[in-house]
Amino acid sequence: MDFSIKTFDAKNAIGLYKSGCIAVGIFDNGKLSSAAKSLDTKGTITAAVKRGDITGKAGSTLLLHGLSGTAAERILLVGLGAEDAVTDRNFISSVQSSARVFSTLGCNDALFALPLDVVRSRDSAWALRTTVVTIRESLYRTDELKSKKDAPKAGVKKLGIVTDTTSASAAKTTLAVSVAEANGMDLAKTLGNLPPNICTPTYLASTAKKIAKEFKLGIEVLDRKQLEALKMGSFLSVTNGSDQPPKFIVLKHMGGKAKAAPVVLVGKGITFDTGGISLKPGSGMDEMKYDMCGAASVLGTFRAIAEMKLKLNVIGVIPTCENMPSGSATRPGDIVTSMSGQTIEILNTDAEGRLILCDALTYVERFKPAVVVDIATLTGACVTALGHHNSGLFTRHDEAHDELAHELLAAGKESNDTAWRMPIEEIYQEQLKSNFADIANIGGPPGGSITAACFLERFTRKYTWAHLDIAGTAWKSGAAKGATGRPVPLLTSFLMKRAQG
Numbered sequence: 311m312d313f314s315i316k317t318f319d320a321k322n323a324i325g326l327y328k329s330g331c332i333a334v335g336i337f338d339n340g341k342l343s344s345a346a347k348s349l350d351t352k353g354t355i356t357a358a359v360k361r362g363d364i365t366g367k368a369g370s371t372l373l374l375h376g377l378s379g380t381a382a383e384r385i386l387l388v389g390l391g392a393e394d395a396v397t398d399r400n401f402i403s404s405v406q407s408s409a410r411v412f413s414t415l416g417c418n419d420a421l422f423a424l425p426l427d428v429v430r431s432r433d434s435a436w437a438l439r440t441t442v443v444t445i446r447e448s449l450y451r452t453d454e455l456k457s458k459k460d461a462p463k464a465g466v467k468k469l470g471i472v473t474d475t476t477s478a479s480a481a482k483t484t485l486a487v488s489v490a491e492a493n494g495m496d497l498a499k500t501l502g503n504l505p506p507n508i509c510t511p512t513y514l515a516s517t518a519k520k521i522a523k524e525f526k527l528g529i530e531v532l533d534r535k536q537l538e539a540l541k542m543g544s545f546l547s548v549t550n551g552s553d554q555p556p557k558f559i560v561l562k563h564m565g566g567k568a569k570a571a572p573v574v575l576v577g578k579g580i581t582f583d584t585g586g587i588s589l590k591p592g593s594g595m596d597e598m599k600y601d602m603c604g605a606a607s608v609l610g611t612f613r614a615i616a617e618m619k620l621k622l623n624v625i626g627v628i629p630t631c632e633n634m635p636s637g638s639a640t641r642p643g644d645i646v647t648s649m650s651g652q653t654i655e656i657l658n659t660d661a662e663g664r665l666i667l668c669d670a671l672t673y674v675e676r677f678k679p680a681v682v683v684d685i686a687t688l689t690g691a692c693v694t695a696l697g698h699h700n701s702g703l704f705t706r707h708d709e710a711h712d713e714l715a716h717e718l719l720a721a722g723k724e725s726n727d728t729a730w731r732m733p734i735e736e737i738y739q740e741q742l743k744s745n746f747a748d749i750a751n752i753g754g755p756p757g758g759s760i761t762a763a764c765f766l767e768r769f770t771r772k773y774t775w776a777h778l779d780i781a782g783t784a785w786k787s788g789a790a791k792g793a794t795g796r797p798v799p800l801l802t803s804f805l806m807k808r809a810q811g
Contacts, residue, residue, distance in 0.1 A: 330417020338366035368400035494614030495795030502793025525616035528562030551639025578686035579605030579630025586659030603784035691758030704763035725799035
């Protein structure tokens with residue numbers, strides 16, 4: 311979709327614009343939005359509302375053809391819900407409905423003229439960004455590997471988004487940022503959806519190199535010998551059962567001041583997780599290709615901020631490998647030594663994400679980071695706790711970490727990619743005690759997502775850190791199976807706010 315910003319005034323009225331379709335808003339009390347009023351010169355829209363052809367309920371639509379007094383071929387009426395309480399959900403529903411109709415039309419171009427300033431507690435920039443990202447999500451395809459592609463969607467290819475003349479310049483900036491975010495989400499979704507025989511650790515490293523080349527970013531990929539030299543015994547223990555070589559990807563976007571401390575994003579990159587010797591049940595195991603969605607979200611976020619040319623120093627670190635069973639695989643009961651020197655008793659080889667992340671979290675100390683955020687499809691327990699709506703956010707409880715938590719939660723609300731803060735308390739560390747090593751890699755079923763975060767916390771005490779458990783939000787199952795691209799919007803918003811100071 312080719313997006314652009316359009317403005318209209320009394321001399322250049324929207325009704326004079328030649329377009330295949332113009333989408334305008336209707337509230338549930340029958341009141342017309344300002345754009346709808348300007349097109350209703352002959353009373354046709356008002357008559358349709360009075361007849362009950364459209365109620366104004368959020369997401370409802372009515373397509374009118376050949377409206378007298380307008381140059382557009384079609385007028386699409388779109389319900390927005392209650393005029394005095396247009397919610398986020400109502401607005402998104404209205405955009406989704408508009409996108410569905412646009413995809414069925416026999417025209418190449420359209421105008422989106424729903425009001426962007428009516429959403430409760432939101433500004434026009436939020437509505438514009440939400441519009442672009444929502445429409446791009448409706449266009450995303452998953453038929454890349456089909457021998458017979460799905461029939462290409464017809465309909466609108468060029469969409470002008472109508473804004474106020476006084477905000478046109480700011481809207482163009484928001485539009486560019488929104489398209490970059492959508493591009494990052496598309497990359498994260500595509501990587502997540504690829505099968506594990508294609509999206510291997512080597513493939514992720516190759517993707518990182520392509521991003522670095524396209525946007526002139528710094529890149530380094532460490533192989534097994536270098537990881538052995540760094541004494542990453544915990545990470546390497548996960549790779550023992552796989553024929554695929556592990557990779558440790560370091561991507562650098564240094565858009566800020568030369569000496570400014572970077573924000574570091576660490577993404578879990580298990581490209582397929584069988585559970586290892588602690589083998590998972592066969593049902594649904596195909597979805598363990600999504601266990602690299604933390605890595606995908608870091609790469610997607612870097613794609614977005616690089617396109618934005620964000621003025622901030624950001625470093626992405628991605629430990630990536632497979633977790634497979636074999637005669638050489640790590641066994642339950644094995645004890646390994648992490649890069650930090652802490653020893654770990656591996657009680658369950660299916661709790662492998664924390665084993666690769668802990669060495670990555672030790673590695674990032676060398677960057678003297680401003681803050682570190684790790685992103686991982688870490689625990690099924692987080693899905694049990696929060697479902698598929700919120701990602702789990704874990705940080706320590708002190709002033710610096712409370713501020714970081716606030717930033718991330720606010721970024722989630724701003725981007726419609728929400729998180730919920732969970733506790734980390736010393737009492738939970740008791741569950742990770744081992745008789746034979748410094749720490750066990752699991753703490754039993756109670757509070758499983760919390761004890762997993764507590765495990766990671768032990769390796770982050772030299773900097774300010776947060777953990778995002780995206781096991782419930784990174785992909786969907788069932789008929790809608792596919793990666794969601796989350797939390798690219800949250801991370802992008804978080805970094806943009808940081809760049810603004």
